[in-house]
Amino acid sequence: MSPELVIEKCMRCGACSGACPVNAIFLEEHSPKVSDECTECGLCVKVCPVGAFRPGGA
Amino acid sequence: MSDTLEYDVLVIGGGPAGSTAGRFSARNGARTLVIEKRQEIGSPVRCGEGISLSWLDELDIKDVGPWVSRYMNGARIYSPSGYVLEIVEEYAGDEVGCVIERDLFDKDMARRAAMEGADFMVKTAATGLLWKDGCVVGARVKQLGREFDIKAKIIIGADGFESQVGRWAGIYTAIPPKDIMTCFQYRMTGIDVDPDYTHFFMGSGAPGGYAWIFPKDERTANVGLGVQFSRLDGSVTPKDYLDRFIAGHEGLKNGEAIDMVAGAVSVAHPPERSVADGIMLVGDASRVVDPITGGGIINGMKQARMAGELAAEAVDQGRSDHEYLKRYEKRWRERFENKLWRNYMAKEKAMQLDDVMYDKIVDALSELDLRKVRVETILEGVRRKYPELIKEFEDMM
Incomplete structure (x- = not known):
């Protein structure tokens, strides 16, 4: 499963979007959106400066 | 109203590099539009805000504007055990370091672009590029819920670290x-x-x-x-x-x-490419951040001037092919690529140092009189005390 964003923690900084190796995260107006192209590599989970992603929606 | 706008030059991203590209494009006669996805240029701030003022002449800025928060006397570097290296900036000339207000800075750079004739649109996000025969000819944008196309002869991607434009244009791949x-x-x-x-x-x-x-x-x-x-x-x-x-x-x-x-x-090494047919990348989008300091504004703005000027030339000449736009790439590489590579190598080495080595190095350097924050000076200091360490650096370079 793709990582799940905890919206309350997200600071909309774009770190996940820039780090995503397959360009699957697009920073929309209010929050990052993870698209179907996500390969579940987990980089966004680790790169987030505030830990706003939960891996695999767990 | 029509669902398509047309400009000579479209700049995507209204940070310091985007505004500067727009400023020099407009100055040189191109009809120029800068779009910014956020509702306010410069906000929210995403920056440490420390910068030198050594670049003002190169960017033709004669007055610093309202954005200097505080001038610094120098820098102090602390090792893990508390050794301190003090580096005093020379007051002579324009090497003075300062801390700025980035929101005011970005707005001032936008103001300077607007004064030279560039148009701006905020809360306007690019959602994709327009293509014709393999050449980028504009962008699809979304503004306040409305989608429309902006066509341009030259596109400049200035959309920062998370650059979508560079990826859409096929210019680069993931950062390691x-x-x-x-x-x-x-x-x-x-x-x-x-x-x-x-x-x-x-x-x-x-x-x-x-x-x-x-x-x-x-x-x-x-x-x-x-x-x-x-x-x-x-x-x-x-x-x-x-x-x-x-x-x-x-x-x-x-x-x-x-x-x-x-x-x-x-903090990657300089990019292999920064242009494609119809498009140039500037600033963080082209990864010219100094790998040692993480500072990106100065290199980005220097690049942006070159890109803006070349964009206006390209429009005059009716050219948008990557061979022509490579002149921009050649200019910025000549200006600072060597320094980026050297600092990248130094960073690679510095990242391998453990706390004990940081203590030793800072202790060794603190005995020296360092007047400038320069990688060369620091290496020279390490050379005197730990020649074996500097040897490794030199091998890498």
Whole structure:
């Protein structure tokens, strides 16, 4: 499963979007959106400066 | 109304590089539009805000504007055990360092572009590029829920670290995790640190990166930290590292955070390409951030001037092919590519140092009289005390 964003923690900084190796995260107006192209590599989970992603929606 | 706008030059991103590209494109006669996805140029701030003022002439800026927050007397670099290296900036000339207000800075750069004739649209996000025969000819944009096309003869991508434009144009691939610094910062007030120096803290408290204190006034500073992405395992975030750093710092632990900033910075080596048919990339989008400091504004703006000027020339000449746009790439590489590579190599080495070695180096350097924050000077200092260490650096270079 793709990582799940905890919206309350997200600071909309774009770190996940820039780090995503397959360009699957697009920073929309209010929050990052993870698209179907996500390969579940987990980089966004680790790169987030505030830990706003939960891996695999767990 | 028509669903298509037409310009000579479209700049995507209204940060300092985007506005500067727009400024020099408009100055040279091209009808220029700068679009910014956020509703306000310069806000929210995503920056440590420490900068030198050595670039003003090169960007033809004669007055600094309202954005200087505080001038610095120098920098102090702290090793893990508390050795301090003080670097005093020379006041002669324009090498003075300062801490700025990035929101005011970005707005001032936009103002300068507008004064030279560039148009601006805020809350206008590019959602894709327009193509014709393999050449980028514009962008699809979304503004306040309305989608439309903007056509242009030349597109300049200035959309920062998370650049979508560079990826859409096929110019670059993913940044290696070891070359991403992930950062967190508070603006803190009620603190007690020397407000006339920038402060840098090396070592394992910020693995692969450093912590910083950049004073804004006597009792207020940006207090932040960057960690090498590949050293994060997901259990401890940069915010956690920063909270620990603050808790362990006498002058900070009683302060109050009045702002939070998160972000990531590429400290990769210079890019293989920065142009394609119809498009040039500038600033963080083209990854010309200094790999040692993580500072991107100055290189980005120098590049942006070159891109803006070439865009206007290209429009005049009726050219948009990548062979023509490569002139931009040649110019910026001649201007600062060697320094970027050298600092990249130095960073690669610095990241391997452990706390003991940082202590030794800072101790060795603190005996020297260092007047300038220069990588060459620091290497020379290390050479005198630890010649075997510098040998490794030289082999890499």
